[in-house]
Amino acid sequence: MHRVVAVANAKGGVGKTSLTAGLAGLVAHTGYRVLTVDADPQGNLCRDLGYPAGDGQSLALAIQNGFELAPLRQVRPNLDCVPGGAALFDIPATYISRMARGQTMTGLRDALLRIEPAPPHSGDYDLVLVDTPPGEPVIQELIFRAADYVIIPTRSDDASLDGLVMVAHRFATARANNERLTLLGVLLFGVRSGSTRLRERVRLALEDALEGVAPVFDTTIRYLESAAVDMRRHGLLPYELEQRHARERSERLARLRSRQPAAGRDDLLSRDAAGLAGDYVALAKEVLAAIATAEADHDATPANAEPARRPSRGPLPG
Numbered sequence: 001m002h003r004v005v006a007v008a009n010a011k012g013g014v015g016k017t018s019l020t021a022g023l024a025g026l027v028a029h030t031g032y033r034v035l036t037v038d039a040d041p042q043g044n045l046c047r048d049l050g051y052p053a054g055d056g057q058s059l060a061l062a063i064q065n066g067f068e069l070a071p072l073r074q075v076r077p078n079l080d081c082v083p084g085g086a087a088l089f090d091i092p093a094t095y096i097s098r099m100a101r102g103q104t105m106t107g108l109r110d111a112l113l114r115i116e117p118a119p120p121h122s123g124d125y126d127l128v129l130v131d132t133p134p135g136e137p138v139i140q141e142l143i144f145r146a147a148d149y150v151i152i153p154t155r156s157d158d159a160s161l162d163g164l165v166m167v168a169h170r171f172a173t174a175r176a177n178n179e180r181l182t183l184l185g186v187l188l189f190g191v192r193s194g195s196t197r198l199r200e201r202v203r204l205a206l207e208d209a210l211e212g213v214a215p216v217f218d219t220t221i222r223y224l225e226s227a228a229v230d231m232r233r234h235g236l237l238p239y240e241l242e243q244r245h246a247r248e249r250s251e252r253l254a255r256l257r258s259r260q261p262a263a264g265r266d267d268l269l270s271r272d273a274a275g276l277a278g279d280y281v282a283l284a285k286e287v288l289a290a291i292a293t294a295e296a297d298h299d300a301t302p303a304n305a306e307p308a309r310r311p312s313r314g315p316l317p318g
Ligand SMILES: Nc1ncnc2c1ncn2[C@@H]1O[C@H](COP(=O)(O)OP(=O)(O)OP(=O)(O)O)[C@@H](O)[C@H]1O
Pocket: 011, 012, 013, 014, 015, 016, 017, 018, 019, 040, 042, 044, 133, 134, 190, 221, 222, 223, 224, 225, 228, 229, 232, 276
């Protein structure tokens, strides 16, 4: 069985898509087999991976009827992506009319259980990351039913914290239908500096909403707008932007050494993305460790004699 992780917040612009793409790309780069699913009708995830947005038809049919998913294969080595798009706008109306007839909509879980990485790989993906839309509660609910884990990214402003509280309530409600569902953690995204007090504030808001202990990741993703613009414009992930900076630095140095004239200005706004790329490495380690802990806890309960498969690849770099 794949591990299905939903990335969700009821508020827009808090880093859901950037986080899904950055985390998925990095984990795949390390050798894990990863699938990303773009459950947002805006279809931004493909663009962040450097591909044109799709129509979302394959995913909409999988959610509605359990049809086979048709991912774009190998958008990076070890990484496949099911595109989102406008067809997902139809889901809420279909869901409501099915509910009125006493029917449910569990197709996505079935479709995810059946999908396999492209040959020569087979079997399960190590990780499935699902990007969700901010303002479609029905889609969010259906994703929560199909998922094993949830990550909630949030920014630090009050509106984002309201979104966090709202999605925490939806998470608690979804657990009534899906007792596997586990909150891996809340991630502070786009942080400028000094996150200790902020983390405490988020922890308290979350504990209040969930009426219990609520995990907040130690890692935060720093605010770096120039890098964010470069990544989206060029379809680059954080570690790829860092690699491109390093390449351009060494080319500049080589030109200086050989006294060649300077080339025209490169088209990147940012100068250095190493810190941001490092945040994603730290986060990937924390996320994989949190999954391993959750699976160990799951195995330890008497009802689960069959041990779950742990993340099986080597450690992340950094
Ligand atoms: N580290 C960063 N620092 C500052 N801005 C960033 C960073 N990473 C991404 N951004 C920018 O923040 C904005 C919101 O990010 P993103 O699209 O990932 O959020 P989202 O939650 O998926 O939004 P939506 O709810 O619209 O789907 C984008 O313009 C993105 O380029």
